[in-house]
Amino acid sequence: MVMPLALLEKSMNRKISLLLKDNRILEGKLTxxxxxxxxxxxxxxxxxxxxxxxxxxxxxxxxxxxxxxxx
Amino acid sequence: MVMPLALLEKSMNRKISLLLKDNRILEGKLTxxxxxxxxxxxxxxxxxxxxxxxxxxxxxxxxxxxxxxxx
Amino acid sequence: MVMPLALLEKSMNRKISLLLKDNRILEGKLTxxxxxxxxxxxxxxxxxxxxxxxxxxxxxxxxxxxxxxxx
Amino acid sequence: MVMPLALLEKSMNRKISLLLKDNRILEGKLTxxxxxxxxxxxxxxxxxxxxxxxxxxxxxxxxxxxxxxxx
Amino acid sequence: MVMPLALLEKSMNRKISLLLKDNRILEGKLTxxxxxxxxxxxxxxxxxxxxxxxxxxxxxxxxxxxxxxxx
Amino acid sequence: MVMPLALLEKSMNRKISLLLKDNRILEGKLTxxxxxxxxxxxxxxxxxxxxxxxxxxxxxxxxxxxxxxxx
Amino acid sequence: MVMPLALLEKSMNRKISLLLKDNRILEGKLTxxxxxxxxxxxxxxxxxxxxxxxxxxxxxxxxxxxxxxxx
Incomplete structure (x- = not known):
């Protein structure tokens, strides 16, 4: 089991992609x-x-x- | 009685399909x-x-x- | 008085129809x-x-x- | 003072009309x-x-x- | 300071006008x-x-x- | 640090402008x-x-x- | 780890840019x-x-x- 917040923890200081409700896509390093x-x-x-x-x-x-x- | 979260539990490590509010359909393995x-x-x-x-x-x-x- | 959740209880294992916010209509057996x-x-x-x-x-x-x- | 829920109580087993957010109008007996x-x-x-x-x-x-x- | 609910209290049994999110305007006596x-x-x-x-x-x-x- | 509610407090009995979600603009004295x-x-x-x-x-x-x- | 509110704290008395849900962009000094x-x-x-x-x-x-x- 990978809890959703645990995946964020694992992604710290790595590049992630976010899809927002208004369909924007953002990429950046999660800090x-x-x-x-x-x-x-x-x-x-x-x-x-x-x-x-x-x-x-x-x-x-x-x-x-x-x-x-x-x- | 199958509680909604229990169905998620039963679906762990299996492929599921999600319908999102913006009408997107996603398929993937629930982890x-x-x-x-x-x-x-x-x-x-x-x-x-x-x-x-x-x-x-x-x-x-x-x-x-x-x-x-x-x- | 029929509490809303009690009507769901009474509908268990029976067929129900759902109207969703996006106007979809779903029919299925409530489990x-x-x-x-x-x-x-x-x-x-x-x-x-x-x-x-x-x-x-x-x-x-x-x-x-x-x-x-x-x- | 008529509390909103008290008006529902008073309307039990009577016919009411509901306006929904999607502009639907429903009429039925409140049970x-x-x-x-x-x-x-x-x-x-x-x-x-x-x-x-x-x-x-x-x-x-x-x-x-x-x-x-x-x- | 007039708390918002206090203004409702003061308006009891008087006529008020309501603007709803769907732009409807309702007038009636607040009870x-x-x-x-x-x-x-x-x-x-x-x-x-x-x-x-x-x-x-x-x-x-x-x-x-x-x-x-x-x- | 000016807490948001403190700015409202400071604006009491003064004229303010409000922008609403439906794009209406209201001006009035905050009481x-x-x-x-x-x-x-x-x-x-x-x-x-x-x-x-x-x-x-x-x-x-x-x-x-x-x-x-x-x- | 930079908590989201900690970044606001660090931005106090500095200029920030805000994107609002209605697509407005505001710039100002965060106080x-x-x-x-x-x-x-x-x-x-x-x-x-x-x-x-x-x-x-x-x-x-x-x-x-x-x-x-x-x-």
Whole structure:
């Protein structure tokens, strides 16, 4: 059994991809999270089909997140 | 009586299909979940009518999930 | 007085129809539920005006359910 | 002072009309409710401008209900 | 300081206007409320630019209410 | 550090502007609030690009509010 | 590990950028926040592709915030 928060723990300091409710996709290094799945990403990039936008360090609110994938 | 979480327990390490609120359909092996129905899937694929996209390991937030079916 | 959860109890192992928030209609045998009205259905079918899709066993998240009718 | 739940109590075994968030209008005999305003209706009919659909007994989730009127 | 619930208390048995999330406007006499701002209105009318519809007694769920004005 | 509720306290009996989730903009004198950021405004006006509508005293539900600015 | 609220603490009295659920982008100096990620910004500007609107001091409700970036 891999608890969802344990997978976040295992992904610390690694690159992850986030799908947000508004269909944005963000990629960045996970440097923190809390029990609500709020997350801190570093070197974050927002990727759309035709461009990449650099966002740097970002705090994401957990309730806007649909899914999280280690890269 | 099969409690909803008990069906998840019974589906551990088996392939399940998830319908998300945004109408995405994901298939993957269930390797973890918690009381909020957050889930961990492995070898996840997103299936649409005309393509299959490989997502690998994914953490899904429970409140984006509409329904869960063992395959 | 029929408490809402008591009607679910009375519907156990019987066929019910569910209306979901996204207007999907599901029919299946109720084999479990919890206090949040998460439900387990067996032999589930999704019915639209022009087709029937077999979904087998399904866990439904209660907060996507609008109404529940015993059949 | 008429507490909202007290008005439901007073409406027991009487016909009520419900407006749902998706603009559906349901009419039926109220035979139960709980603290979350989940309700049980009997002899329920869904009324639209051009038709009436019989739904029989229905459990309604309180958080899909906009307003409740005794008839 | 006028606490929001105190203004409801002060409006008891008076006519108020409610703006709902779906942009409906209801007017009626406030005869009850609870801590969740669920409300009971009597002699309720729904007003749109071109018509007035009589709804009589209505229980409103607080979480569909945007704003409340004493008239 | 200015806690968000402390800024409301400091704005008591002053004019504030509220942006609501449905994009309405309201201006009025703040005469009360509670821990959920439900608010009471007096002499409230709803401003759109081409008109001003007087709403008088208004109770606003906190969860419809996006942002609050002292004027 | 950088907890999400700790990053807010570290951003105090610095300029941050907020993305809201309605796609608005706000920039301002963070002068306060609470456990719900409600925030106080000063010298706030709303930036769209073709204009900048000055909003001054703003209280933001945390549940309308998608992401927060130190600038």
């Amino acid at each position: 923190g999270y809390d029990d609500y799945m709020n997350m801190v990403l570093e070197d974050t990039e927002e990727r759309t089909s035709d461009q990449t936008r650099r966002l740097g360090t970002v705090v994401l609110r957990g309730n806007n997140v649909v899914s999280i994938s280690p890269l | 973890g979940y918690d009381d909020y129905m957050n889930m961990v899937l492995e070898d996840t694929e997103e299936r649409t009518s005309d393509q299959t996209r490989r997502l690998g390991t994914v953490v899904l937030r429970g409140n984006n999930v509409v329904s869960i079916s063992p395959l | 479990g539920y919890d206090d949040y009205m998460n439900m387990v259905l067996e032999d589930t079918e999704e019915r639209t005006s022009d087709q029937t899709r077999r979904l087998g066993t399904v866990v439904l998240r209660g907060n996507n359910v609008v109404s529940i009718s015993p059949l | 139960g409710y709980d603290d979350y305003m989940n309700m049980v209706l009997e002899d329920t009919e869904e009324r639209t401008s051009d038709q009436t659909r019989r739904l029989g007994t229905v459990v309604l989730r309180g958080n899909n209900v906009v307003s409740i009127s005794p008839l | 009850g409320y609870d801590d969740y701002m669920n409300m009971v209105l009597e002699d309720t009318e729904e007003r749109t630019s071109d018509q007035t519809r009589r709804l009589g007694t209505v229980v409103l769920r607080g979480n569909n209410v945007v704003s409340i004005s004493p008239l | 009360g609030y509670d821990d959920y950021m439900n608010m009471v405004l007096e002499d409230t006006e709803e401003r759109t690009s081409d008109q001003t509508r007087r709403l008088g005293t208004v109770v606003l539900r906190g969860n419809n509010v996006v942002s609050i600015s002292p004027l | 306060g926040y609470d456990d719900y990620m409600n925030m106080v910004l000063e010298d706030t500007e709303e930036r769209t592709s073709d204009q900048t609107r000055r909003l001054g001091t703003v209280v933001l409700r945390g549940n309308n915030v998608v992401s927060i970036s130190p600038l």
